[in-house]
Amino acid sequence: MDLNEQSITPMTEDECWEFLSMQPIGRLGTAVAGEPEIFPLNFAMADRTIYFHTIPGTKVAEVAINEKVAFEVDQWGPEIAYSVVVKGTAEILENDADIAAAESTNLVSYLDDTRDTWVRITPTQVTGRRLQR
Amino acid sequence: MDLNEQSITPMTEDECWEFLSMQPIGRLGTAVAGEPEIFPLNFAMADRTIYFHTIPGTKVAEVAINEKVAFEVDQWGPEIAYSVVVKGTAEILENDADIAAAESTNLVSYLDDTRDTWVRITPTQVTGRRLQR
Numbered sequence A, B: 001m002d003l004n005e006q007s008i009t010p011m012t013e014d015e016c017w018e019f020l021s022m023q024p025i026g027r028l029g030t031a032v033a034g035e036p037e038i039f040p041l042n043f044a045m046a047d048r049t050i051y052f053h054t055i056p057g058t059k060v061a062e063v064a065i066n067e068k069v070a071f072e073v074d075q076w077g078p079e080i081a082y083s084v085v086v087k088g089t090a091e092i093l094e095n096d097a098d099i100a101a102a103e104s105t106n107l108v109s110y111l112d113d114t115r116d117t118w119v120r121i122t123p124t125q126v127t128g129r130r131l132q133r
Helices: A012-021 A059-063 A096-103 B011-021 B059-063 B094-101
Strands: A006-010 A026-032 A036-044 A043-044 A049-054 A067-076 A081-094 A119-130 B007-010 B025-032 B035-042 B045-048 B048-052 B069-075 B079-091 B117-132
Touching: A012 A043, A012 A067, A026 A059, A026 B025, A026 B035, A026 B069, A036 A049, A036 A059, A036 B007, A036 B025, A036 B069, A036 B079, A049 A081, A059 A119, A067 B025, A067 B035, A081 B035, A096 A119, A096 B035, B011 B069, B011 B079, B011 B117, B025 B059, B025 B117, B035 B048, B035 B059, B059 B117, B069 B094, B094 B117
Parallel strands: none
Antiparallel strands: A006 A119, A026 A036, A026 A067, A043 A049, A049 A119, A067 A081, A081 A119, B007 B117, B025 B035, B025 B069, B045 B048, B048 B117, B069 B079, B079 B117
16 A cells, blocks of 8 residues: 555544534543543534533542543544544533433433433534544 | 343453453543543553554653553444453653564554554553443
8 A cells, every 4th residue: 555645634623523423432531630531431412512421429420520521532444534532621410401401412322321410521622633544 | 121131340350451452443541731632542462561653742652751541442332342441651662672572563553654653551450341231
């Protein structure tokens, strides 16, 4: 293969959100007290906002309290791969309007879900890369 | 589906490493100056150590200098999913014996690789979960 035929190109913000809207699983990255953590999660997206479920008292719930997060989603095909990273702030949803907006995403989880607390990531930056080979 | 038939069970350390040995792509999570970052990466494994490539001067290279990292790999099948997280310290390899050990992994990257600097993650903790539905 000719190395020059390969490319890494930035995705537009629209392309990033379109890609995110089609994916069921992402990874939440956190940095609490200088300790990196990664949690794979089912998520849903609406109005360029990321939603996921958690359980109060768990590690994910702790780090979701107004912490800076990075949320990454990727997919690797035979010829094209995509990777999108959303930077933002996570917060546990407590008011009815926010929870209603979250529930309207119809998030589907891998396991039947007993987690009834919603977390929202409000994005501050979205970047994506398209790899072609 | 009966919710009680579903389960989340911890993986043994042996199961975690066996799973990692079969996977080509993971996500590196870092926390530099309180800022979480996630980088998807091709990786290889040997002697319960994680290896990947980088380019000097890049963001990944910066954070790989003796920083605490979390490295996560997951796979989602129709009935079973796995997620493994390796915590450890990343370092750029500089001596010949370390680089020879890294090269013997025969790491294959998605793109033909011009990245010639090796990074090693020396693990301090490995945990994994098996989700069945």
